[in-house]
Amino acid sequence: MNKNSLLEDFYGATIGIIxxxxxxxxxAVPLVRNGLPKERLMISHRGSEATRNHAVKLGLESCLTDTPVLMSRADIIIVATRPQDVLSLPGDVVKPGSLVISCMAGLPIDLLKTIFRGDVRRMMCSGPDTILEGRGVATMYPADPRTDDVLRLMGMRIFGSSFEEELDSFTVGICIPAILLNMRLDEDDVKSAILGMERRYPVYGALRGWIEEVTPPDLALDTDDRRANLENVSTKGGITQAMTSVLLEGGSFGAALRRGMERGQEITDAIRAEIMTSSKRAV
Ligand SMILES: NC(=O)c1ccc[n+]([C@@H]2O[C@H](COP(=O)([O-])OP(=O)(O)OC[C@H]3O[C@@H](n4cnc5c(N)ncnc54)[C@H](OP(=O)(O)O)[C@@H]3O)[C@@H](O)[C@H]2O)c1
Structure with a gap:
């Protein structure tokens, strides 16, 4: 489907990004670039001056609004806050029938449904640079035609996930390019580890092609730049860092991928516990 017919599908619908x-x-940027009228885009943030200035600089000042207003009016709500901030969102003001798409890594659908009213979906996508370059990829769970349309309007390629753990495995997969660009690794070890993931998670069939596309050998950095760059792209305590620690200690790429999955689960468990504690406190 081309972008014009996608826009027709969205006729009248307002998309909100929290x-x-x-x-x-x-x-937000590709949605407007691909023709979504600014009057149909709402954006909210926690209130940082720098974020507001960024929106102004991008010409999106008129889209800024308060989170409760966005949540009660938007037909499609995209949640792009950190998982730790999810309980600060008024999930019960979502209007009936609205679609809520969570981009938050590690928050499972059963937990999201206790926080948000509406039709809740998860999506996971590659990093901001790839999306802005038009090379972004995403997956969603459960499958949903409206989520599919929104992602296509953002210019992303969509790879299917048929079970939730597959989406979580995708979160590990999108960390792979940063590692390959910054570490010299045994190619056969990398290939066989990715094929191993593919046997368990079919989404890796498509993801493998994307990884090769965004990490051509000539893009790899000079050795001197690698270690510093790896620190830049790895969030402290995050999945990429957990994977690189295994590799730096001499572990195989397969062991690094397994550690990435494990780290994802640890993050999920910690957030779930934190959310449970906070919701008990709020009652
Ligand atoms: N970065 C990636 O490559 C990537 C890829 C896939 C998925 N994700 C997921 O995307 C989410 C966001 O990651 P990020 O890297 O974009 O984080 P980030 O740069 O820290 O941005 C978080 C944003 O959430 C806003 N926020 C916090 N509490 C809010 C509230 N109550 N109401 C409205 N806005 C609120 C913040 O507002 P202020 O700016 O005003 O503080 C900020 O703009 C995470 O859950 C992550 O798992 C990220």
Whole structure:
């Protein structure tokens, strides 16, 4: 389907993006670039001056609004805050029938449904740079035609996930290019580890092609730049860092991918516990 017919499908619908950080802005920019009228885009953030200035600089000042207003009016709500901030969102003001798409890594659908009213979906996508360059990829769970349309309007390629753990495995997969660009690794070890993931998670069939596309050998950095760059692209305590620690200690790429999955689960468990504690406190 081309972008014009996607826009027709969206006729009258308003898309709201909560969170205008690294990911949120990279989702808003292509929507407008691909023709979504600004009057049909709402954006909210927590209130940082720098974020507001960023929106102004991108010509999106008129889209800024308060989070409760966005949540009660938008037909499609994209949640691009950090998982730790999810309980600060008034999930019960979502209007009936609205679609809520969570981009938050690690928050499972059963938990999201206890927080947000509406039709809740998860999506996971590659990083902001790839999206802004038009090379972004995404997956969603459960499958949903409206989520599919929104992602296509953002210019993303969509790879299917048929079970939730497959979406979580995708979160590990999108960390792979940063590692390959910054570490010299045994090619056969990398290939066989990715094929191993593909046997368990079919989404890696498509993801493998994307990884090769965004990490051509000539893009790899000079050795001197590698270690510093790896620190830049790895969030402290995040999945990429957990994977690189295994590799730096001499572990195989397969062991690094397994550690990435494990780290994802640890993050999920910690957030779930934190959310449970906070919701008990709020009652
Ligand atoms: N970055 C990536 O490569 C990537 C890729 C895929 C998925 N994700 C997911 O995307 C989410 C955001 O990541 P990020 O890197 O974009 O984080 P980020 O740069 O820290 O941005 C978070 C944004 O959330 C806003 N926010 C926090 N509490 C809010 C509230 N109550 N109401 C409205 N906005 C609120 C913040 O507002 P202020 O700016 O005003 O503080 C900020 O704009 C995470 O859940 C992550 O798992 C990220």
């Amino acid at each position: 969170g205008f950080g690294h990911l949120g802005h990279s989702l």
